[in-house]
Every structure is written in C-alpha cells, then in structure tokens.
Amino acid sequence: DAGITQSPRHKVTETGTPVTLRCHQTENHRYMYWYRQDPGHGLRLIHYSYGVKDTDKGEVSDGYSVSRSKTEDFLLTLESATSSQTSVYFCAIRRSILAGARYEQYFGPGTRLTVT
Amino acid sequence: LAKTTQPISMDSYEGQEVNITCSHNNIATNDYITWYQQFPSQGPRFIIQGYKTKVTNEVASLFIPADRKSSTLSLPRVSLSDTAVYYCLVVKQAGTALIFGKGTTLSVSS
Numbered sequence: 001d002a003g004i005t006q007s008p009r010h011k012v013t014e015t016g017t018p019v020t021l022r023c024h025q026t027e028n029h030r031y032m033y034w035y036r037q038d039p040g041h042g043l044r045l046i047h048y049s050y051g052v053k054d055t056d057k058g059e060v061s062d063g064y065s066v067s068r069s070k071t072e073d074f075l076l077t078l079e080s081a082t083s084s085q086t087s088v089y090f091c092a093i094r095r096s097i098l099a100g101a102r103y104e105q106y107f108g109p110g111t112r113l114t115v116t
Numbered sequence: 117l118a119k120t121t122q123p124i125s126m127d128s129y130e131g132q133e134v135n136i137t138c139s140h141n142n143i144a145t146n147d148y149i150t151w152y153q154q155f156p157s158q159g160p161r162f163i164i165q166g167y168k169t170k171v172t173n174e175v176a177s178l179f180i181p182a183d184r185k186s187s188t189l190s191l192p193r194v195s196l197s198d199t200a201v202y203y204c205l206v207v208k209q210a211g212t213a214l215i216f217g218k219g220t221t222l223s224v225s226s
Contacts, residue, residue, distance in 0.1 A: 031212060033213075035216075040218070041218075042203070042216040042217055042218045042219060043160065043214075043216040044216070045213055045214070045215075048212060048213065050212065058213065059215075090159045090160075092159070094212070097162075097165060102148060102165060104150070104162035104165070105160075105162070105214055106162070107158075107159025107160050107161070108159055109158065109159065110157070110158070110159055
C-alpha cells in the first residue's frame with residue numbers, strides 16, 4: 001500500500017455549496033493528480049501537481065480549483081457545486097516502476113460525491 | 117498522446133486464457149504501452165508496461181510487435197476475480213498525464 005487516502009469517502013451536498021476533497025500521501029511523491037470518473041467517460045484528469053504550490057490544469061478543470069501547500073496533501077475544491085459534478089473522484093500519485101526509469105500512477109480509494 | 121482502440125467488452129470462462137488487443141497506430145518513439153485494471157468501486161491499478169517484444173510479470177504478459185502499432189495483454193487462466201475493466205494507455209517515459217479511454221470490460225463466468 002502506497003499510503004494514499006482520500007477524505008471524505010462519500011459526500012452528499014447541495015447545489016451551490018463549496019466542497020473540498022482531500023488527498024493525503026505518506027511517501028513524499030512529487031506528482032499528485034485528481035481525476036473524475038463518470039459512466040461512459042472513463043477517467044478524466046481535472047488537475048495535477050508537480051510540487052508544493054505547483055499545479056496545472058487537466059482535461060476537465062472548469063469549476064475546480066486545487067491547492068498543495070504541503071507535499072503530502074493535495075486538495076480539490078468545488079467552489080460552487082453543481083449537479084454535473086456528481087461523480088467519483090480519484091486521487092493518484094506518480095511513483096517509479098523501475099529505479100530512475102519509468103512510472104506508474106497509484107490511485108486512492110476514491111470519493112463518491114453527490115450534488116443534489 | 118497516441119489514441120488507443122480496444123474492444124468494449126469481452127466474455128470468458130474460468131481457466132481460459134484471455135487476450136485483449138489494443139491498437140495505437142500513432143505511437144511515438146518514446147512512448148510506452150501501459151495497462152491498468154479497475155475493479156468496481158476501486159481506482160485503477162497498474163498491471164504491466166512495455167516498450168517492445170514481450171514483458172511478463174506475475175499477473176500478465178504483454179506482447180508488442182516490432183511496429184509497435186498494437187499490443188496484446190494476455191491473462192493466463194482467468195478466474196472470476198479477473199472480472200474488471202482493462203485500460204490500454206500509451207504514455208511518455210516520464211509523462212505527467214494519463215489519458216484513459218473507456219477500456220475493455222472483461223466478464224469471467226464459471
């Protein structure tokens with residue numbers, strides 16, 4: 001286990017409310033990612049981070065913001081949740097497969113968010 | 117990133133070998149072929165990665181022909197627990213992003 005947790009695991013919120021999801025890792029990996037997964041779309045990248053305070057947008061970043069003030073925590077915020085943001089959210093870290101060569105992404109358990 | 121094409125679904129029985137083929141006609145020289153597995157209500161899990169020829173680990177084998185325009189994930193003697201979605205991805209050696217398609221849903225029956 002790479003020591004990656006997500007909180008909360010389940011959340012129901014109302015349209016228009018702010019929501020923050022937390023991803024926590026214990027192994028000091030530089031890269032962290034947020035994906036969403038919806039039926040018929042597979043996983044889509046929202047934002048990623050390549051270091052403390054270094055983030056970049058992914059494929060579906062509109063309506064989301066992220067912050068990384070510490071190596072171990074990557075926060076995803078929905079400033080004003082909408083029903084279209086009902087989804088399963090996965091956090092991932094990038095870690096080496098072979099020393100100094102290739103990488104894999106290791107995923108957390110996911111957060112199921114429902115916006116009513 | 118190169119686009120991949122794989123079957124939407126496959127069915128198999130326990131004990132059979134399953135081969136899932138993925139096409140990636142536009143693969144670049146420094147791209148690797150990577151497969152992930154996802155069980156319901158879980159995040160994807162890395163299975164195997166290769167650049168050319170054959171790679172084998174304790175879970176699967178990956179066959180890549182010389183032109184690298186396709187690849188085949190081989191699962192030996194599948195069991196019910198291999199029922200999952202399998203994703204084929206083409207990634208840069210030190211790539212920062214993964215592009216997931218819809219994957220192949222493998223259903224294994226007894």
